[in-house]
Amino acid sequence: MGDLATNSKHLDDDLAHFGAPVEPVKSKADLYVLPQNWNAVKALSRANTQWQYCKDGVELALDYARAEIAWRYAGIALTPTDFDKLQYLERTIIKLLRQTDEKPTEFGLTYTIRR
Numbered sequence: 001m002g003d004l005a006t007n008s009k010h011l012d013d014d015l016a017h018f019g020a021p022v023e024p025v026k027s028k029a030d031l032y033v034l035p036q037n038w039n040a041v042k043a044l045s046r047a048n049t050q051w052q053y054c055k056d057g058v059e060l061a062l063d064y065a066r067a068e069i070a071w072r073y074a075g076i077a078l079t080p081t082d083f084d085k086l087q088y089l090e091r092t093i094i095k096l097l098r099q100t101d102e103k104p105t106e107f108g109l110t111y112t113i114r115r
Contacts, residue, residue, distance in 0.1 A: 039078065040085035043067075046074045062090050079105055 033041050046068035052060045071078065078086065 037085055039076065039082045040089060042070055042074075043076050043078055043082065043086050044089050046070050046076060046078075061093060061094070 020062060025052045044062075047062055047070045050067040052063045056062055
């Protein structure tokens with residue numbers, strides 16, 4: 001039905017008639033975070049503008065000195081365990097960002113000729 005039917009009164013009435021759930025569908029951007037990881041995720045989110053970049057514009061790591069200012073203003077206090085989790089998230093983000101560089105540009109098989 002596409003986007004044109006999303007604001008249709010008739011469609012809403014039909015969905016309600018057949019017992020469709022009234023709750024809105026969660027967007028794909030929703031993210032569930034375990035409570036024990038919330039402080040690290042909140043700290044990463046607050047410091048998302050404090051990345052260090054190389055001269056080519058590639059993210060290297062968080063600048064902790066600048067990020068600490070953001071955390072202080074936001075009232076976020078990190079325990080050593082929270083900081084370990086934050087670093088894990090940071091390394092995971094860097095790994096995911098760099099995976100795009102490692103993927104082949106064409107689909108199919110790759111052959112290697114050895115002599």
